[in-house]
Amino acid sequence: MSLRDQKSFLSKIHPFELLSNEQMDLCIRHMDIAYYPKNEILITPEKIPNHFFVIIKGIVHEYKEEEILMDYHQQDSFDSNSLIYGKSKNSFKVYEDLICYEIEKDIFLELIEQNEGFKNFFLNNLVNKLQTLKDKEYKSDLSSFMIAKVSDTILRKPCIVETGTKLIDAIDKSMKYSTSTIIVKKDNEYGIITDSLLKVKVLLEGRDLSIPVESIAIFPLLSINKEDYLFDALTLLIKKSIKRIGVINTKGELLGILEQIDILSHFANHTYVVDTKIKNANNLEDLKDASNELISTIKTLNAKGVKVNHISSLIGQLNIKIYRKVYRLILPKELQKDACFIVMGSEGRNEQIIKTDQDNALVVKDGIDVEQYRPYMEKLTETLIDFGYPPCPGNIMVSNPFWCKTVQDYKNETAKWIEAPAMQNYMDLAIFFDSFSVAGDKELLINLKEDLFNKLHDKDVFMAYFAKATLTFDTPSTVANFMTKTYYLDIKKGGIFPIVQGIRSLALRERIRETTTVKRIKILEQKKAIEPQMANELLEAFDVLNTLRLKAHLQKLQDGKKLNNEIDTHTLGKIERDLLKDSFKIVSNFKKFIIYTFRIDKIL
Amino acid sequence: MFKKLINNLKKRNLKDNNFEYLFEEPAKDEYVCLDCETTGLNPKKDEILSIGAVIIKKNKILMRQTLNIFVKPSRNINSESIKIHQIRPVDLQNAVEPKDAIFELLKFIGNRPIVGYYIKFDIAIISKYTKEYIGVSLPNHQIEVSSIYFKTKKRSSEYEFVDLKFDTIMKELEIPELGKHDALNDAIMTSMIFLKLKDKAPANSTFYTG
Numbered sequence: 013m014s015l016r017d018q019k020s021f022l023s024k025i026h027p028f029e030l031l032s033n034e035q036m037d038l039c040i041r042h043m044d045i046a047y048y049p050k051n052e053i054l055i056t057p058e059k060i061p062n063h064f065f066v067i068i069k070g071i072v073h074e075y076k077e078e079e080i081l082m083d084y085h086q087q088d089s090f091d092s093n094s095l096i097y098g099k100s101k102n103s104f105k106v107y108e109d110l111i112c113y114e115i116e117k118d119i120f121l122e123l124i125e126q127n128e129g130f131k132n133f134f135l136n137n138l139v140n141k142l143q144t145l146k147d148k149e150y151k152s153d154l155s156s157f158m159i160a161k162v163s164d165t166i167l168r169k170p171c172i173v174e175t176g177t178k179l180i181d182a183i184d185k186s187m188k189y190s191t192s193t194i195i196v197k198k199d200n201e202y203g204i205i206t207d208s209l210l211k212v213k214v215l216l217e218g219r220d221l222s223i224p225v226e227s228i229a230i231f232p233l234l235s236i237n238k239e240d241y242l243f244d245a246l247t248l249l250i251k252k253s254i255k256r257i258g259v260i261n262t263k264g265e266l267l268g269i270l271e272q273i274d275i276l277s278h279f280a281n282h283t284y285v286v287d288t289k290i291k292n293a294n295n296l297e298d299l300k301d302a303s304n305e306l307i308s309t310i311k312t313l314n315a316k317g318v319k320v321n322h323i324s325s326l327i328g329q330l331n332i333k334i335y336r337k338v339y340r341l342i343l344p345k346e347l348q349k350d351a352c353f354i355v356m357g358s359e360g361r362n363e364q365i366i367k368t369d370q371d372n373a374l375v376v377k378d379g380i381d382v383e384q385y386r387p388y389m390e391k392l393t394e395t396l397i398d399f400g401y402p403p404c405p406g407n408i409m410v411s412n413p414f415w416c417k418t419v420q421d422y423k424n425e426t427a428k429w430i431e432a433p434a435m436q437n438y439m440d441l442a443i444f445f446d447s448f449s450v451a452g453d454k455e456l457l458i459n460l461k462e463d464l465f466n467k468l469h470d471k472d473v474f475m476a477y478f479a480k481a482t483l484t485f486d487t488p489s490t491v492a493n494f495m496t497k498t499y500y501l502d503i504k505k506g507g508i509f510p511i512v513q514g515i516r517s518l519a520l521r522e523r524i525r526e527t528t529t530v531k532r533i534k535i536l537e538q539k540k541a542i543e544p545q546m547a548n549e550l551l552e553a554f555d556v557l558n559t560l561r562l563k564a565h566l567q568k569l570q571d572g573k574k575l576n577n578e579i580d581t582h583t584l585g586k587i588e589r590d591l592l593k594d595s596f597k598i599v600s601n602f603k604k605f606i607i608y609t610f611r612i613d614k615i616l
Numbered sequence: 617m618f619k620k621l622i623n624n625l626k627k628r629n630l631k632d633n634n635f636e637y638l639f640e641e642p643a644k645d646e647y648v649c650l651d652c653e654t655t656g657l658n659p660k661k662d663e664i665l666s667i668g669a670v671i672i673k674k675n676k677i678l679m680r681q682t683l684n685i686f687v688k689p690s691r692n693i694n695s696e697s698i699k700i701h702q703i704r705p706v707d708l709q710n711a712v713e714p715k716d717a718i719f720e721l722l723k724f725i726g727n728r729p730i731v732g733y734y735i736k737f738d739i740a741i742i743s744k745y746t747k748e749y750i751g752v753s754l755p756n757h758q759i760e761v762s763s764i765y766f767k768t769k770k771r772s773s774e775y776e777f778v779d780l781k782f783d784t785i786m787k788e789l790e791i792p793e794l795g796k797h798d799a800l801n802d803a804i805m806t807s808m809i810f811l812k813l814k815d816k817a818p819a820n821s822t823f824y825t826g
Contacts, residue, residue, distance in 0.1 A: 017795030018679070045677040045804065047811035069792045111792065111808055114676065 018043075022113075025066060025087045026145065026587065030129035042119040048110040055104040060094045063114040070110030073490070075103045082593060083107070083490035087586055092134040095120055138594055139548040142556065145587050145594075162245050162259055163238040164312070165275065167268030170195045170258070172202075173225055179205075179214070180221040193256060193269050196229040202258060202266055203229035233258045238267055246275050290333045296341055296395055303334050303399045310365055311566060320365070320559040321530055328362035331355075332450045335372075338395055339451035343388050350377045351385060352449050352456040356408065360446035361512070362528045363558070366565040368575055370401040371408045371443055373415035375422060375456045382417055389416050408443060419456055423463050430467055430474055438478055442513065445520055448527045458525075465523045472611070479517035479610040482510050487599045491581050491592055503564070503592075504577035507557040507599050511550055514606045518542070529554060542605075550602060553595035560584075560592060623755050631751035635722060638755050642727045647672040647759065649731040649810060650721075651802040652738045653703055655689060659740035663689050664714070665703045667721055667742075668799030670807055672731065677807045683724045684800040686711035702798075718745045729757040733782055733806045736760070761785070761806055764813045785809055 018040050022028045031039060045068065048054065054072065055061055065072070066089040074082040074090070081102060084090050094100040095117050124131045133144055171189035173182045175198045182194045182205070194205040205228060213219065213228040235258035236245050248257060249272050256271045286309055289302035306327060313323045332355075339353045357371035358364040374389060376382050393411035397403050410416050417425075426444070429437040445464065449457045468474065485505035512529050519532040522541050526532050530551060537547035564579040581589065607613055627639050650669035656662035669683040686703070688711040698704055712720075721742070732738055735758050743753030762780045765788075769778050782802075786793065791808045795801050 017801065020795075041680055044679045045808070047675050047677075047808065049812075049815070069790065109790070109812065111811075113679075 018113075021068075022066070025089065026590075027130050027133040028066075030127060030133075031123065032127070035123055035127060035130075038119060039115060039123060042116040043113045046110075046112055046114050048106045048112070050106055050109055052106045052110070053103060054106065055091055055094055055100050055102075057100055057103070060098060060100060061114075062117045064092065064095055064117065064120040065090050065104075066113040066115065068111045068113060070106065070112070071108040072110060073105055073107045075105060076101065080489045082597070085589075088590075092120075096124070096134065137545065137549075138598060139545070139552050142549075142552040142591060142594055145591055146552075146556075161238070162236060162240050162242055162270060164308075165242065165270065167259055167270060168193075168274070170266055170269050172197050172266065175224065175226045177225050178222050179225055179228070182225045183210075183221070191269070194225065194229075195233060195258070195266065195269070196225045196231075198226060198231065200264070201231060202233040202235070203231035204233045204256075204258075205229045206256070233266075235260045235266070236270070237262065242275055245270055246272070249275075286330055287333070290330065290337060293337060296338070299334065299337055299341065300399050306330060307366070307569070310562075314562060314566065319555060320562055321555055323562070324363055324365050324558070325528070327365055328359075331359070331364075332448075334399070335396075335450040338392060338399075342392050342395065343385075347385060347388070348452055350380045350453065351375060352452040352454055353410070354447040354449050354457055356447040357443040358446075360443075360448040360527050362448070363512075365558075365562055366569065366575065367401050369404045370396055371404055371406075372396075372410050373408070373444075373447070374410045374417075375460065376416070376418045377453065377456060378418050378420050380418070385416060386413070419459060422460055426460075426464055427467060430471065433474065433477065438481060441478070442481070442516060445516060446527050461525060465520075468520060473615065475517065475521055476610045476612050476615045478520065479514065479606055480612050480615065482514040482517065482606045483603055483612070484513075485509060487596050487603065489596065489600070491584075491589055491596070499581045500578045501581055502577050503557055503561050503579050507553070507595060508561065508577075510599050510603055511554050511557075514602055515550070517606065517610065546602070546605065549598045553598040556591045556595045560588065626752050626755055629751045632749075635750050635752075638722065638727055638752075640727045642729060642757070645674050646728050647731045647810070648725040648728040648756075649677075649803045649807040650683075650725070650735075650738060651732060651799045651806060652741060653799045654741060657737070659737060659744055662741065663687070664717070664741060664745070665689060665708070666799045667717065668801070668803040669721065669724055670800070670803050671724075671728070672807050672810065675811060677804060677811070679804075681724075682800060682804075683721065685717045685720060687714050687717045688712065690714075702796075714745060715749055718742070718749055722746070722750075725756065727756065729759055730754070731759045731761060731806065731810045733761050733785075733802070733809070759810070761809045761813065764816070765789075765809070768813055768816045789813070 019036055022036065022039065023031075028036070028039070043063075048070075053059075054065065067084055067086055069086055072084040072088075072090065073080050074084070084104075091100060091102075091104060124134060133141060136144070168191055169189060171182075171186045171191050171193065172195045173185060175196060177196075182196075186192065186194045192207045196203040196205060203226065205225060209228060209230065214221070214223075219228075234248065234252060234254065236248060238259050238261055245257060249255065256269050259267045259270050261267055286302055286305045289305065290299065293299040293302055309330070310323060310327060313326065314320075335353065335355065340348065343351075352375040353372065354360070354375060355370075355372045358368075359371055374385060376385060389410040393403070393409045396409075403409065408415055426441070429441050433441075445461075447457060447461075485502070487506045487510060488501055491499075491501070515529050515532050515536070518536050518541055519526070522536060522539055524532055524535050524539075526535055533542070533547050533550050533554075536542045537544055542550075560579055561577060564577075565575055568575050581592070584592065623639055627636070630636065630639075648669055648671050650667060652664050652668075653666045654662045654664055664687045666686045667683065671678045671681055686708050688708060730739065739754050739756075739758060747753055762785065765785050766778055766780065771778065785791075786805060786809065789809060789812050791805060791812065793805075
């Protein structure tokens, strides 16, 4: 390709777009195109090449001894480490016929010296690299920032008056609509009178209030279709320096008025709206309506680019409010204070964004008759299912007598789990350890957790088995093969679960009461149970994996497909693929750390 | 042997001794790949508009020393041919005199074997110019990529049709389409075809002998 084409090809590859024009020219003047057939070995610890590779077409695998660490595809580049440090621990081998650019080593190093952004990308540790990639993702993905439609906002009902109406009558009508905007209808056209217009045209000019509305109204009223993007509406407002526009349907009928403040608050206040609805609900029916709005809230927040960690805590808060309200609406008041309603597992960790199942239980004060709670607990489970919280396949729900008993009975149960563990017991313990009290007397749960910590003191072998679950599933080392039609990865098994379980094991050992994985990681770092770098890497990887999962979930909801944790790597963009690969790398390292920390190799 | 003899005969016609290097034994594992855009398809009548060329060394296309020259035509380009090669008069503003272009090209290719797609045509039209300027046609060894492709293509019988269209070969060999078609881009894409094929079949004959 001619120089111009090379430039456009390269500038599409991160971080080459950071190069200045001169730097790009320098780069292009010092690179060749090379061809390597399958199985050709490009880099080994003994053979460090004199150039940096950028793949035009083909696949390269990076090996550590026999194990594949990474796969590189079109637009990927490698291996900066070999060039910067002059050595490589790993080998690179062509997996599928390779056509690539080769940039001269000296020039590559010179560019790193010359360009700060370029340098940061190659020199930084994984966290910074992930951050750089993510910033770029958000920047390049501006369109998703405001994919909300005009119709997604709450429209203000317009106060419409016919031409010929006296101004004073129109103002009177607008007061009843509690709006400061009067719409004047003239045949098939609309005009507008705003407060500031009244000030200027009536008060300042000393006009009478009996004049007809059309004598001061501004025609035409600018409007936008309800199917247009909110972003377009905002753009129009800014462009025309106006504060409000009409919203019309395809027939040109005026549906309402959209104010600048509505648009801005739409993104910030959607959760507020749901919150208020939950608060105001006085019966289960109203509460159900409120809970149904959660999905659209999630979509809005996701579209806005809010970090998935923040979305889950926000949604978690709303869920807790719904649970609490359900508890209060169903349970007689006198029973409420003698029990503690808890959510467990992913709900307890506040990490379930799109509802996939429910794990909940009831802890009853010692000496209180549990039987009187049973009918209400059945109703509670039924109600939650009706609200769209899918039933738990493992029947870990308050309606199950096993998950509705007294404090002492739970203590006996956990003692059994620890003394005679089976796989199911490890699972139950894991779920139970993530419990979080949502309603009733939370002291009951605190008591139970304290008891659990004490029982596990010095139980190293038990802890090793508990932590071993971290290794249950393989973490993929390669992400996609472009030669195959589809490539599905279970992102939960491969990435999310190992982080959750590993962190959970560490948190259990360190007696940490926090239930969310993110907070547990931060506390573990404070307690020096994990290094700051590992903590940062895990936080980033966890965020990437959850974001990709949420994206896939939302897509499946939209397509009306059954929810699972699979993502098709072919639908990922280049940056997402990179983020995923780096995240899996972090997860793999973390697993090694868990094996070492809990001496799992001793029990294998 | 025979080839050497012909080349020696040719060499005698050389008008300018500065170009004797064209007849020397080439370095091993070096090639030059070229492509010309012309005003038409008749080497006798038509003229060169642009030449793109790259040097291939072992498994690499040396992008840092490419050749991409536009040549001043002796008459106006007709609108029919503009549609084909997409070179408009305005593109020829930086064009050089044919003689300068050909001398630059000869310096660039040296004695390396010339690789191309239907290269016979390009050689013929370039030779028209070299004959005029230095007395000889291009003496370089020629390598036809469509011919190598033909040989590597598994066929069920001697008579099976093999599609030798450039785009088909590109697709079959999974060579990425890089940028628009111009002389240099085509030379690079042809080089990629050559690199992918060169170790799979002997690369020393011209497929069509017309």
